[in-house]
Amino acid sequence: MNKLNQLFSKKNKNILSVYFTAGFPKLDDTAEILSELLTNGVDMIEVGMPFSDPLADGAVIQRSSEQALQNGMSIAKLFDQLKNNSIKSSSAVLLMGYLNPVLQYGMEKFCKDASGLGISGVIIPDLPLHEYTLHYKELFEKYDLANIFLITPQTSESRIRLIDDCSSGFIYVVSSASTTGAKGQIEQSQEEYFERIRSMNLKNPLMIGFGISDSKTFTKACEYANGAIIGSAFVKALSGSNDLKASVNKFITEIRN
Amino acid sequence: MKFEVNEHGYYGNYGGAYIPEMLFPNVQELKEKYLLIMNDASFKEEFDLLLKDYVGRPSPLYYASRLSVHYKTKIYLKREDLNHTGAHKINNTLGQILLAKRLGKTRIIAETGAGQHGVATATVCALMGLKCIVYMGEIDIERQAPNVARMKLLGAEVIPATSGSKTLKDATNEAIRDWINNPVDTYYIIGSVVGPHPYPDMVAKFQSVISEEIKTQLKEKTGKEDPDFVIACVGGGSNAAGAFYHFLDSGNVKLIAVEAAGKGVDSGHSAATSILGKPGIIHGSKTLLMQTFDGQITEPYSISAGLDYPGVGPIHAHLFETGRATFASITDEEALEAAYLLCELEGIIPALESAHAFAHLKYLNAKPDEIVVINLSGRGDKDLATYIRHKDLANE
Ligand SMILES: Cc1ncc(COP(=O)(O)O)c(C=O)c1O
DSSP states (O other), X not given: OOHHHHHHHHOOSSEEEEEEETTOSSGGGHHHHHHHHHHTTOSEXXXXXXXXXXXXXXXXXXXXXXXXXXXXXXXXXXXXXXXXXXXXXXXXXXXXXXXXXXXXXXXXXXXXXXXXXXOOEEEOTTSOHHHHHHHTHHHHHHTTOEEOEEEOTTOOHHHXXXXXXXXXXXXXXXXXXXXXXXXXXXXXXXXXXXXXXXXXXXXXXXXXXXXXXXXXXXXXXXXXXSEEEEOHHHHHXXXXXXXXXXXXXXXXXXXXX | OTTSOOTTSEETTEEOOOOOGGGHHHHHHHHHHHHHHHHOHXXXXXXXXXXXXXXXXXXXXXXXXXXXXXXTSEEEEEEXXXXXXXXXXXXXXXXXXXXXXXXXXXXXXXXXXXXXXXHHHHHHHHHHTOEEEEEEEHHHHHHTHHHHHHHHXXXXXXXXXXXTTSSHHHHHHHHHHHHHHOTTTEEEOOOSSOSSTTHHHHHXXXXXXXXXXXXXXXXXXXXXXXXXXXXXXXXXXXXXXXXHGGGTTOTTSEEEEEEEEETOTTTTOOOOHHHHOEEEEETTEEEXXXXXXXXXXXXXXXXXXXXXXSBOOHHHHHHHHHTSEEXXXXXXXXXXXXXXXXXXXXXXXXXXXXXXXXXXXXXXXXXXXXXXXXXXXXXXXXXXXXXXXXXHHHHO
């Protein structure tokens, strides 16, 4: 069974997923951040593969990606780092990034290598359902990688059902019509949207992401979904850090309270 | 037609719609409705009337006699520079804004490089009374100041793109991010045959009026519809797509797409995508683009802001791959020389982008009785400062 499915069968509430950009703040920080997150009991980790033109990202992740690329990060480099610090057999780690670097690495090689390193799934925002089904579905299935799809407040009910049918792992519920980044709070209209999705009784677990930044927004999101995903706020917390271990610990402790 | 998109939005291996889910409802709506709207009789009537009375179409097809003597062949210029706002861009913005209105959108966004598309968008927004926001790279804001002033005068808000290379690619990223954040009331008027399906096809169709007119006008002037050559510059490729469109299935017409070599194709400062690019994904479509070994998009370079783009529209990737069009590239220096020559021989100051197409004439070796049509995509007012600076430098 894929480790994502294992995770959701063991635990179905308050699942904390954290995103960070590989190679940021420094090129070789990836492994340390990953292991600190696991030490702190984070349930799921999304490792960002930086891209020069991250269309769906707000300022914080844009800047971390730019810095990571300047530091020399690439998919090949990331896989090297993950090889030396192998992902524990039980931890659910996903890769998140944009399609072009993956295509240049080679889609089949990417799936094979990622799977070999213990990666459970992939989130590629600019690989929508149609193109995925047309070109890449078989490869993902061959290597037991979940391809995670996004839904938004504008996604129609029929499309949500279609995405539910085509998903494995979980569905990524984008909290508002927005690029990544903190909004501060969760509005009434967002709660109505979360409730609408929850009441659809989808087959796949739900994880809410985008704009989840602190304990309050995390807890609120968890009322409506199996868990929530924190990205920009964590990346921001790392950017000024001179003690990664302490920064990760402080950030996660605050979220869990 | 052999060069139309298929039902998935592909030209051969290129095209598609590689968009984040946030954009899906808008792009899907467009995909379902664009052909219905464009083929609707009342839409056509309104579009054609505005093209005639507002844009000033048909644009003349002008026999450039002194240039013809110089190059020892027969050269006709398709005068898109004489359109209202000074370039071909308005053919597309007018079409798209009529479409946006029919979709009930009230807020218009656009990206711009040289500022021509931004001006053409600001213009039609004023015409229709719609709010207009234009994203423009910080570097382009500096080098195309007159167009920035024009957009502001026309009531548009110009927002600098400060990420990445601070040029057209980054302005496009910012426009796409804006659309993600404003999914309900906003329509994105893309300025070239780029972006997710159905944009490349839609923009090509709006620009196809160029080749439709060339056919009629050439027939009147020479007795035959088909020239031997059609030459156009390629940034994203909209003026070229429009100039080629009705000749695509006429194999006897040689189509030449001219890219910006910048300081030279091998200099590391170039925008010659067909030579330097590889297949990949940019701004929602699979096409040729300039990128690193790892798939990071490269910062292109050209003296001309409108050609300073690391990709080409998927239709051009397909024309390149199939050999239907020949791709050439022209350096900054060659483009400047060609612009000065056109000023001297014909009394026409071309846009720097268009000057690239003219510079290719010296490599063409056309026969004396062959007919060459050059798409003069825009006028050079916006480039005066660059032209004068380089002339002064040459005279020192
Ligand atoms: C006059 C002119 N020609 C050509 C271009 C290049 O665009 P395209 O390749 O889409 O025609 C521009 C773009 O700004 C332009 O202003």
